[in-house]
Amino acid sequence: MERERILIKNLHQYKNRQVRVCGWIEARRDHGKLIFFVIRDRSSQVQAVINAKNESAFSVAEKLKDEWVVCISGEVKERPEKMVKDEENGDIELSIDEIEILSSAKELPFEKDTQLNIETHLDHLPLTLRKREISLVFKLQSALLEGFRSALREDDFVEFASPSIVGGDAEGGAGVFKVEYFKDKTAYLATSPQLYKQILVGVFERVFATGKAFRAEKHATTRHLSEYTSLDFEMGFIKDHTDIMAQLQKVVKKMVENVWEKHGKELEEFEIDKPLVPEGNFPTMTMREAQELILKETGRDNTAEPDLEPEDERFLCKYSAEQFGSDFIFITHYPTSKRPFYTYRDEKNPEYTKSFDLLFRGVEIATGGQRVHDYDLLVEQIKEKNLDPGKFKFYLQAFRFGMPPHGGVGMGLERITAKLAGIKNVKEATLFPRDMTRIDLPLADN
């Protein structure tokens, strides 16, 4: 009977014993009568060595090249002290007895260690994603998703799948993709689950979604994606926007915890630093307070601006880390003019809203606030933004038939991933990024 496969991360438990591991040839180095391999599986990697004395296995070994898929039987040996390396499984080595080839690979288009430009990297994702430090980014992303959902489920939130195909470009804002629908109708790809999650506050009080949002923005930058994963929640029976901030803080802390709990060891190996997360609350200031602080601290006077500049956001994050030991900082009360029609205005000063951004390592990663729940007021605010209430009639039913005070948050998964992993270009924090020049391959090549 075939021996059971052992994951490479567990080989330490099998010193001086026979094992069978399966994976890819990560590297090969010939050394006379010895051939050294690095074998990679989903869990880790390890060095394996074969001696020419084992003729049958050696003849198989001689064929192997990078990315061939194999199962290897052999003994787990401790390396002599002078051969121990400061790397994953650097103290053990697999002494090969037998090699089974599961699949061969063609010659690679470039050396594995080559620093690729981003276009070449993206052209070859089925290969380039296999690099351990790159695949780690997406394990981290998977753990973020898990942390987001479990934090919300603990608090009674119901998950829903928000529609991607929508009937109208209701908000009339950012670029939207058109879909050829049935009966010669044009449909659109949803730019956000906003209207649906509000509708569902009327049903479940508390909901979340982790689906796709689509933006047809004609910008080829390090920040723009045609589709991204939008982490959204919405909750009813709140006092005001501060209830939403408290919920978001809890969720974000849990997301970070989950990533480091699941992948702490690999993150350390690739020198990815855990963010500064305060024991207590994230620091909070209003946008106007933030502008005053910036004026005082830097002499830069943006106090008349209706929004923060990228430079301001970077300053505030740096300030927060230094002064409050927090890589996260809330900025509240953005002007009414800069926020969507459904935003709740501050009773004390209606030029400002009960809204907030959460900044992290220099950029906004989440935006949210309280929403209007009164039907008549909502219709009025739709009109004030020069939108047509008639186009919102499905959505407005939720408000005709009784809605509690509520609010919520939206955040882009890829952006948080990038910031956590220390990646500059959000496309490298997206498995298969789409933008105005590319869908898998450059558009010209599709």
Add this chain to the structure above:
Amino acid sequence: MERERILIKNLHQYKNRQVRVCGWIEARRDHGKLIFFVIRDRSSQVQAVINAKNESAFSVAEKLKDEWVVCISGEVKERPEKMVKDEENGDIELSIDEIEILSSAKELPFEKDTQLNIETHLDHLPLTLRKREISLVFKLQSALLEGFRSALREDDFVEFASPSIVGGDAEGGAGVFKVEYFKDKTAYLATSPQLYKQILVGVFERVFATGKAFRAEKHATTRHLSEYTSLDFEMGFIKDHTDIMAQLQKVVKKMVENVWEKHGKELEEFEIDKPLVPEGNFPTMTMREAQELILKETGRDNTAEPDLEPEDERFLCKYSAEQFGSDFIFITHYPTSKRPFYTYRDEKNPEYTKSFDLLFRGVEIATGGQRVHDYDLLVEQIKEKNLDPGKFKFYLQAFRFGMPPHGGVGMGLERITAKLAGIKNVKEATLFPRDMTRIDLPLADN
């Protein structure tokens, strides 16, 4: 200070004590100097009563109508024995001291208990979804998602967000929606994450996704949706398709368990039966064996057909329930002619594939199998299906550069939800269904 809100499901713990509950007016019944209300929150519902002697609160109570949103303070009282009803919270009643109105509601377009035809139901989803037995279907759906993911995460699967916008209609099969992309390019909405999950077996070995798939099928039936949630997983280093079946069985059992663990009480209230799940393995037979069985048991001779008929699937499920105590049954070895290009053929008889369907309560709910992992063979099978390998060049890289034996499964969340909840029309197991006649509202009205 305002009293903390208590969820209605927890009121039993507060007998003879003052509480504050918040929710919607589910019903009102006037009885002289008494007004009775049913109050509904996300957790449950309860009867509340106000006496005219409490003048200030009574004058508020007189205004209240269905779906108004309120917070009510009062005392939890046990009902006299003869007033106890066999229903949720039928043994207690809230004696109202004070009522706070959070939001009013316009008059409802129909009586709540009216049996609506499906079109009227769908036209008014923001209201009709609020019905407890309807919202329960989507709580069940949320728990299915949770069960699917947690079963796979336990076994080391990495979650990924599969692209919705794709560059080509590669498989050239079922109807596909066109998207107006940048540079006058036409893009398409993905009909499945199949190619991406295979690519990622080369990266993570084991992956899953729970995103949207899109089908432009011109059928207005109880089964067709323009977009649905596709539960997909894929895993490498398998022996054959039976490893995938074992994994699927484990996942499905966990999904069912999770639903009943989280919502058992409400499911019982609405008489939704837990499926028959065997202790051991789901029964399994090949498609040809199934046809022979049908011939023997019913005299219906479909043994020359290349696929099972709907009638056959219903028979097999009934048979499985009666003979094996299982509402689930695997059918394997569908003909090569009926399966996609990437399907692995049975070495012993290449006219059949190492594929399977999982049937449940009369229909197929999941389909899967082993896939081809050899590059040359895969290219050959693409050509055999009269498809163009050039259109698969991004995907094919995964196979050029070494892929292990692998396979996986896809299942439609809405269909499983419908079958579990005893719903005939899959649109009623979809929160906001889209089909050829409707996106939220009928297409003509959008």
